[in-house]
Amino acid sequence: xxxxxxxxxxxxxxxxxGLNAVKDFHARINKGEILGLIGPNGAGKTTVFNVITxxxxxxxxxxxxxxxxxxxxxxxxxxxxxxxxxFQNIRLFQDMTVLENxxxxxxxxxxxxxxxxxxxxxxxxxxxxSSMWFWKSVFKIGYLKKEKEIEIKSKExxxxxxxxxxxxxxxxxxPYGEQRKLEIARALATxxxxxxxxxxxxxxxxxxxxxxxxxxRFIKDDFNTTxxxxxxxxxVVMGVCERIxxxxxxxxxxxxxxxxxxxxxxxxxxxxxxEWENE
Amino acid sequence: MDRMKLSGRTKFILTTLFVLFMxxxxxxxxxxxxxxxxxxxxxxxxxxIMAVSLNLINGITGIFSLGHAGFMAIGAYVxxxxxxxxxxxxxxxxxxxxxxxxxxxxxxxxxxxxxxxAGGVIAAFAxxxxxxxTLRLAGDYLAITTLGFSEIIRIFAVNATGVTNGAxxxxxxxxxxxxxxxxxxxxxxxxxxxxxxxxxxxRALKAIREDKTAAESMGINVFKHQLTxxxxxxxxxxxxxxxxxxxxxxxxxxxxxLGIMLTFNALIMIVLGGLGSISGAVLGxxxxxxxxxxxxxxxxxxxxxxxxxxxxxxxxxxxxxxLFIIVMIFWPKxxxxxxxxxxxxxxxxxxxxxxxxxTGEKRLGISGEREGEEL
Numbered sequence: 278x279x280x281x282x283x284x285x286x287x288x289x290x291x292x293x294x295g296l297n298a299v300k301d302f303h304a305r306i307n308k309g310e311i312l313g314l315i316g317p318n319g320a321g322k323t324t325v326f327n328v329i330t331x332x333x334x335x336x337x338x339x340x341x342x343x344x345x346x347x348x349x350x351x352x353x354x355x356x357x358x359x360x361x362x363x364f365q366n367i368r369l370f371q372d373m374t375v376l377e378n379x380x381x382x383x384x385x386x387x388x389x390x391x392x393x394x395x396x397x398x399x400x401x402x403x404x405x406x407s408s409m410w411f412w413k414s415v416f417k418i419g420y421l422k423k424e425k426e427i428e429i430k431s432k433e434x435x436x437x438x439x440x441x442x443x444x445x446x447x448x449x450x451x452p453y454g455e456q457r458k459l460e461i462a463r464a465l466a467t468x469x470x471x472x473x474x475x476x477x478x479x480x481x482x483x484x485x486x487x488x489x490x491x492x493x494r495f496i497k498d499d500f501n502t503t504x505x506x507x508x509x510x511x512x513v514v515m516g517v518c519e520r521i522x523x524x525x526x527x528x529x530x531x532x533x534x535x536x537x538x539x540x541x542x543x544x545x546x547x548x549x550x551x552e553w554e555n556e
Numbered sequence: 557m558d559r560m561k562l563s564g565r566t567k568f569i570l571t572t573l574f575v576l577f578m579x580x581x582x583x584x585x586x587x588x589x590x591x592x593x594x595x596x597x598x599x600x601x602x603x604x605i606m607a608v609s610l611n612l613i614n615g616i617t618g619i620f621s622l623g624h625a626g627f628m629a630i631g632a633y634v635x636x637x638x639x640x641x642x643x644x645x646x647x648x649x650x651x652x653x654x655x656x657x658x659x660x661x662x663x664x665x666x667x668x669x670x671x672x673x674a675g676g677v678i679a680a681f682a683x684x685x686x687x688x689x690t691l692r693l694a695g696d697y698l699a700i701t702t703l704g705f706s707e708i709i710r711i712f713a714v715n716a717t718g719v720t721n722g723a724x725x726x727x728x729x730x731x732x733x734x735x736x737x738x739x740x741x742x743x744x745x746x747x748x749x750x751x752x753x754x755x756x757x758x759r760a761l762k763a764i765r766e767d768k769t770a771a772e773s774m775g776i777n778v779f780k781h782q783l784t785x786x787x788x789x790x791x792x793x794x795x796x797x798x799x800x801x802x803x804x805x806x807x808x809x810x811x812x813x814l815g816i817m818l819t820f821n822a823l824i825m826i827v828l829g830g831l832g833s834i835s836g837a838v839l840g841x842x843x844x845x846x847x848x849x850x851x852x853x854x855x856x857x858x859x860x861x862x863x864x865x866x867x868x869x870x871x872x873x874x875x876x877x878x879l880f881i882i883v884m885i886f887w888p889k890x891x892x893x894x895x896x897x898x899x900x901x902x903x904x905x906x907x908x909x910x911x912x913x914x915t916g917e918k919r920l921g922i923s924g925e926r927e928g929e930e931l
Contacts, residue, residue, distance in 0.1 A: 330773060356775035364773075370766035372894065373759070381759040385775030392775075411784065414755035415748055424756065467775050 283308045283471055283503050284329070284360075289338035291324050291527075298324040300527040302338070306471065311497055311504045313518035315511075315538075317547055321527040322507045323365060326473050329505075330362050331355040343470070345399050357385045357392030357404075361469035363460040365476050365507075369448040375459060376444045379431040382466035387414075387423070431466060437499065438462045438492070454485045458492070465500055472496065474506040478513045486510055490517045515539070523547065567899045575743065582735050594735060595803070596849050601738030602799045603841035605745045606818075607825040608834055609792035612749050614823070615832035615894075616758065617785040618765030620699045623686060624793050625818035626706025629713060630682050631675035631794030632801035632814055633720055636729045638663060638671035639802065644728045648721055655718035668732040672741070672798040679794025680787045682709070687786040691779060694768070706819065713809035725808025726801075733803040741799060742838075745792050750834055752788065761785055765832075828883060830890030835897040840890070851875050 282305045289302040299321045306312055314322050327333045329340060331352040340348045347355050361382075370378050385392070386404040388411075393403040414420045435441045438458050443451055451459060457477055464472055474493070478486040490513055497504050508514045514521060515535045523531040523538060525547040531538055538544055546552070562570075585597060610624045637645075637654075642664040645654050657663050666674075690701045713720040720726070752758055760781050763771040772778050797814070801807045811817055821844065829840025851872035858865045883891070895901075 332769075332773075351777075352772045353775050353777045356773060362773055364770065368767050368770040370763045370770065372766055373762055377759055377762075380756070381763045381771075381776070382774040384756045384760045387756055389775060389777070411757065414757055415752050417751060417755075420755060427756065463774065 281307050283343060284505075285341040286325075286329070287339045287341065289325070289328055289335045289340070291321070291328055291333055292336040297527050299328065299335075302524075302527070302529060304522055304529065304532075306503060306505055309497070309501075309503055310519050311493060311506065311517055313514045313521040314505065314507045314524065315509070315514055315521060316524035316530075320524040322524055323475060324527075325524070326362060326475055326507065329355075329473065330360060343399075343401070345395060345401075350395075353385065353389065354392045354395065356467050356469075357389040358396065359468070359470035360473065361464040361467040361471075362473035363457075363464050363475055363477060365479065367456050367460055369456060369460060369463070371447070371449045373448060374445050375435065375440060375448060375451070376428070376431055378448050378459060378463050379434055379466045380427050382463045383427045383430065383468075385467065434462050434465055437495075438465075454481055454488075457481070457489075461492070461496070465496065465502075469500075469502055472500075472502045472504050474504065474508075476507055476509060478508055478510040481510075483512075486513050489513065493517050562899055562903055570899050578739070582739055586735055596845060598733055598735045598738040598799075598803060600842050600845040601735065601742045602733070602796055602803060603822075603825060603845050604742045604838045605738075605792055605796040605799070606822045607829065607837035607841040608742075608745050608749055609789045609796065610822045611826045611829075611832070611834065611837040612753070612761075612785055612792075613789040615826055615830075615837070616753055616765065617761045617782055619691065619782055619786065620695065621702040621786070621789075622699050622816075622819050622823075623702035623706035624789075624822050625815055626686075626702075626709040627679040627683055627790045627793035628797030628800065628818060629706075629709055629809070629814040630679045631672075631797030632807050633675075633713060633726070634678045634794070635668075635671035635675035635798035636726050636801045636807060637719070638666040638674055639668060639730050639732065640726065640728065641665045641730075648724075648727050651722060651724065652717045654721075658719070668730075668737065668802065672795055675798035676791045676794035679797065680791035683787045683790025683793075684783065687783045687790075691782045691786065703816070703819075706816070710809050710811070710815050713814075720809065723809065725806060725813075727806045729801055729805045729807065731802060731805050733799045738799050738803070741795055745795070746834060746838070749788070749792070753834070757781070757784070762832075824880065827890055828880065830887075830892035830894060832894040833890070833892040833896055836890055836892030836895075839892060847876055847879065848872065 284306040286302055286304045289299055290297065291299040302325060314325065316322055324333065328335050331347070331350055331354070334349060339346060342358060342360065345358060347358065350358075370381065373381070385406070387406055388408065389404070389406050390408060393406045396403045410420070412418070432441065432444070435444060438461065440455060440459055440462060443455065448456065448459060461474070461477065477493070478489050481489060493504055493506065494517060496502060506518065518535060521533065521535055521538045522529055523541070523544050530543045530547060531541045533541070582597070586594060606624070606628065610621075613619050613621045637658045642659075642661060645658065645664065653659065686702065686705045690698055690705065693701060714723050716722075753761070760771070760776045763774065763776060764778055764781055768778055804813070807814060809815070825840035825844045826837050827840070828843060829836030829838070854875050855869055855871045856867045858867070
C-alpha cells in the first residue's frame with residue numbers, strides 16, 4: 278500500500294448463491310481524486326458500494342482503507358472510520374427536519390467506542406467517543422455544549438450546500454434535487470475521507486446536473502474528501518471524473534481517463550454491442 | 557419565526573411552575589376528593605408511565621414490541637415480594653413455602669421506593685435478555701417473539717409456585733400507591749425519557765425508526781440503540797408494574813391482570829395519543845383510564861321513556877371500542893400525531909389568538925365606521 282492510495286479493493290468477489298455479482302474486482306482509489314464507476318445496468322456497481330460500506334461482506338478478497346483492513350467490519354464502524362455514502366433511491370429520515378437529518382450523522386462521534394479503538398490502534402485521529410454520553414445526555418451533564426457544537430457544525434455544512442433556508446422543514450417537503458443535496462450533506466456530516474455517491478444525478482434536469490457537477494468539485498476541495506461516484510449520466514461522468522472505472526458482468530473492463538474510456542473498444546462493446554462488419 | 561420562540565430559561569421556569577401547579581392540584585384533590593376518584597387519578601399516573609415507556613420502544617424507536625406486560629409482571633412480582641411482610645407471605649403461600657431470598661426478614665417489608673427500583677432494574681435486565689435475541693428480527697416477527705416472551709414470563713409465574721404462589725397469586729400487598737407515588741414516578745419517567753428523546757440519542761432512535769439501512773450507514777449501531785431503548789422502556793415498565801401491584805394489592809398471572817390485555821391496553825393508549833409523542837402518550841393514558849371508568853354508567857340499568865333496559869356487563873368496552881374507532885377515523889395518526897405540547901407551541905397559539913382577536917376588533921371597528929356613515 279503506497280501513500281497516495283486511500284482505498285484498495287483486492288480481488289473482491291461477491292457471490293449470491295449461483296450469481297457472481299462481482300468477480301475478482303481490483304481497484305485503487307487515490308487520495309483526493311474524483312473517480313467514476315460506470316457500466317450497464319446490472320453490472321454490479323451498487324454491489325461494489327455495498328461491499329465497501331460493509332452492507333455485504335465479500336465472499337473473497339480484501340478491502341484496505343488507509344492501512345486498516347475493513348473487510349469484516351460492520352457498516353456503522355466503517356462510517357466511523359471515514360467512508361460515507363448516499364443511496365440510489367433517496368433514503369432520508371423523512372419525518373425529521375433538515376437540521377436533524379444532518380445532526381444525526383454526527384451521533385457516532387459521541388458513542389462509537391469500537392471504531393475509535395480501531396482508529397487508535399492504527400495511529401489515526403479519534404473522536405473521543407465514550408459510552409458515558411448516554412448518562413451525560415440523559416442527565417444533561419456537559420451535554421448541551423456538545424449539542425451546540427454539533428448544531429453549529431451541521432449548520433455550517435448546510436450553509437455551504439445552500440440548504441440553510443430549509444433548516445426547519447421536514448426532509449420530505451424539499452424539492453427532489455434538494456433532497457439529493459441533503460443526502461450528500463448528511464453523508465458529509467459523518468466527516469468522511471471517502472464519499473461514495475450512488476447515482477447522484479438520477480432524475481435531475483440538465484441544469485440541476487450541471488449544478489451537481491460544480492457541487493461535487495466543491496465538496497472535493499472544500500471538505501478535503503475523495504469522491505467515488507456511480508453515475509449513468511455520461512455528461513456528468515465525463516465532466517467531473519478524473520478517472521473512470523468501467524464494469525460489466527461484475528468485472529472491470531476498462532480503467533482510465535475519460536478520453537481513454539471514450540475510445541476504448543471494450544467499453545463501446547459493453548454499451549452498444551459488438552460491431553458487426555458487413556463483408 | 558424567532559419572535560415566536562421562548563428562551564431556554566423561560567421554558568425552564570414555566571415547566572417548574574407547571575410542575576408545582578400540578579403538585580398543588582394533586583394536593584387539593586387529595587384533600588377534597590373521595591378515595592374512589594383518587595384511585596382513578598393514581599391509575600392515570602400508572603397508565604401514563606406504562607404508555608410513555610411503551611411509546612419510547614414502539615413510537616420513537618419503531619420496535620413493534622408486544623412484550624410490555626411481561627416487564628410489568630416482573631416489576632409487579634419482584635416489588636410485591638419485597639414489600640410484603642413476612643407474616644403475610646406465610647399466610648399467602650399455602651401450596652408451597654416461599655423460597656429462599658424472599659423468606660428472610662431482609663427481603664420482606666422493604667421500603668416502597670427500594671422495591672420499585674428493584675422491580676424496575678430486574679425488568680430492565682429481563683428486557684436486555686429478551687432483547688438480545690429478538691431485536692435481530694424486525695416487524696411482525698419481532699412482535700410475535702416479544703409477545704411469546706411476555707407469555708413465557710406469565711406462564712413462569714403460573715408454575716414457579718415457590719416464588720409467585722402460582723395461579724393463586726399474591727394477596728395482601730401493602731397498598732402503598734397513592735397519587736404522589738404514581739404521579740411522582742410519572743414525572744421522573746417523562747423527564748428522563750423526554751431528556752433522552754431530545755438528545756443526540758433520541759435523534760438516532762428516530763433515525764432508526766425512519767430507515768434502518770440509512771441509519772446504519774450514518775454510523776449508528778442500530779442493534780445497540782434498539783437494545784438501549786428496549787432496556788430503558790423495560791425499566792419504566794417494571795416501575796409501572798410495581799406501582800400497579802401496590803395499587804391493586806392482589807396480583808395473579810391471569811391474562812387480564814398482568815398479561816396480554818395490559819399490553820393491548822398500553823398499545824391502545826399510545827395509538828390513541830399518537831405514536832411517537834410523549835404528551836400524546838400521557839393524554840392517551842388519561843383518556844383511557846377516564847373513559848374506562850366513566851363509561852361504567854352504560855352498564856347500569858337504564859330507564860328510557862318508561863322502558864327498562866337491564867345493564868349488560870362489559871358493555872362499556874363495546875362503547876369504548878366504538879369511540880376508539882371514531883378517533884382513528886378522524887385522527888388516523890392519533891390525537892397528537894408525532895407532535896408534542898411544548899411551551900413554544902402554547903405561546904404560538906396564544907399569539908395567534910391575540911392576533912385573531914385584534915384583527916377581529918379591527919374589522920368590527922371598520923364595520924362600525926361604515927355603520928356610522930350609513931347613519
